[in-house]
Amino acid sequence: xxxxxxxxxxxxxxxxxxxxxxxxxxxxxxxxxxxxxxxxxxxxxxxxxxxxxxxxxxxxxxxxxxxxxxxxxxxxxxxxxxxxxxxxx
Amino acid sequence: xxxxxxxxxxxxxxxxxxxxxxxxxxxxxxxxxxxxxxxxxxxxxxxxxxxxxxxxxxxxxxxxxxxxxxxxxxxxxxxxxxxxxxxxxxxxxxxxxxxxxxxxxxxxxxxxxxxxxxxxxxxxxxxxxxxxxxxxxxxxxxxxxxxxxxxxxxxxxxxxxxxxxxxxxxxxxxxxxxxxxxxxxxxxxxxxxxxxxxxxxxxxxxxxxxxxxxxxxxxxxxxxxxxxxxxxxxxxxxxxxxxxxxxxxxxxxxxxxxxxxxxxx
Ligand SMILES: Nc1ncnc2c1ncn2[C@@H]1O[C@H](COP(=O)(O)OP(=O)(O)O)[C@@H](O)[C@H]1O
Ligand SMILES: [Mg+2]
Numbered sequence: 001x002x003x004x005x006x007x008x009x010x011x012x013x014x015x016x017x018x019x020x021x022x023x024x025x026x027x028x029x030x031x032x033x034x035x036x037x038x039x040x041x042x043x044x045x046x047x048x049x050x051x052x053x054x055x056x057x058x059x060x061x062x063x064x065x066x067x068x069x070x071x072x073x074x075x076x077x078x079x080x081x082x083x084x085x086x087x088x089x
Numbered sequence: 090x091x092x093x094x095x096x097x098x099x100x101x102x103x104x105x106x107x108x109x110x111x112x113x114x115x116x117x118x119x120x121x122x123x124x125x126x127x128x129x130x131x132x133x134x135x136x137x138x139x140x141x142x143x144x145x146x147x148x149x150x151x152x153x154x155x156x157x158x159x160x161x162x163x164x165x166x167x168x169x170x171x172x173x174x175x176x177x178x179x180x181x182x183x184x185x186x187x188x189x190x191x192x193x194x195x196x197x198x199x200x201x202x203x204x205x206x207x208x209x210x211x212x213x214x215x216x217x218x219x220x221x222x223x224x225x226x227x228x229x230x231x232x233x234x235x236x237x238x239x240x241x242x243x244x245x246x247x248x249x250x251x252x253x254x255x256x257x258x259x260x261x262x263x264x265x266x267x268x269x270x271x272x273x274x275x276x277x278x279x280x281x282x283x284x285x286x287x288x289x290x291x292x293x294x295x296x297x298x299x300x301x302x303x304x305x306x307x308x309x310x311x312x313x314x315x316x317x318x319x320x321x322x323x324x325x326x327x328x329x330x331x332x333x334x335x336x337x338x339x340x341x342x343x344x345x346x347x348x349x350x351x352x353x354x
Contacts, residue, residue: 024240
């Protein structure tokens with residue numbers, strides 16, 4: 001990386017390569033495209049919403065890896081639970 | 090003890106599979122092992138020229154499989170390393186001339202006559218690759234610190250796991266320490282973090298590799314070169330020795346350091 005890149009705070013090319021690879025490998029390994037992940041998310045919300053009210057805006061779903069194995073991780077806040085924490089404030 | 094059969098593969102072409110096979114063969118022979126290399130790249134024969142044995146070919150692997158010669162007749166013996174043999178690829182045939190079962194049978198016959206069988210795999214994940222891994226006890230995946238090579242290595246590692254040929258070990262070839270330092274090349278830590286498999290060797294980018302292939306005498310024969318040392322260390326690790334990784338940063342003498350300080354390297 002040359003002086004100008006450093007001066008203007010441009011990201012090192014090796015760092016871009018690593019970040020891009022991290023994303024690409026998740027999709028290569030799981031056969032899950034971002035679009036499929038979105039539709040999986042919608043299905044999850046629909047199913048869970050039949051039982052409890054969820055905070056759709058705050059929910060997060062993604063694939064994490066531990067060594068070479070992949071894990072689907074969903075963090076789904078429930079609406080009623082959030083209201084309670086607000087009251088106690 | 091029966092031989093260990095090791096296949097060297099990569100997914101992507103041009104990352105250094107053939108170079109690795111030739112150098113590990115020489116390095117293992119220097120350690121006193123009996124080695125047979127098989128060029129599995131049918132139709133794109135290359136291991137013969139890298140080892141400097143191209144003028145001695147009479148029979149090839151397809152001749153053995155189709156029964157035109159005995160196995161021993163297709164094994165070319167190296168003149169410098171008398172316990173090193175090459176079974177060349179057929180040049181005018183294609184991959185369909187060989188099946189995975191043929192490879193398993195061939196390798197079985199070789200197990201009793203040497204200590205190591207090294208198989209040079211073609212690029213890709215198709216038939217030639219499948220043939221090359223069919224008889225393997227162990228697989229080494231070669232990659233470069235470069236985005237497409239790492240991605241392809243990951244695919245191959247996944248396939249090897251699915252085929253129960255894993256866990257594979259990684260050889261990171263053509264690492265350029267100066268580029269890693271300036272953060273313009275993935276480091277060995279980055280690559281290991283991404284691929285999450287065992288590392289068995291790091292081979293630096295080294296012009297001696299090209300000079301050696303011009304001459305048909307692999308760099309591992311010369312213990313003074315960085316790449317040669319790296320390949321010798323991998324050979325030792327294959328034999329079960331624990332060898333520390335080369336310090337690639339402490340590279341060169343005063344002149345190189347001056348050049349680097351002046352920003353020329
Ligand atoms: N460590 C290295 N330093 C410099 N050049 C290398 C190194 N390893 C391989 N090469 C060169 O890269 C090219 C491709 O290598 P090769 O072994 O034929 O790859 P593959 O068999 O995977 O297609 C060759 O020209 C070779 O000389
Ligand atoms: Mg090759």
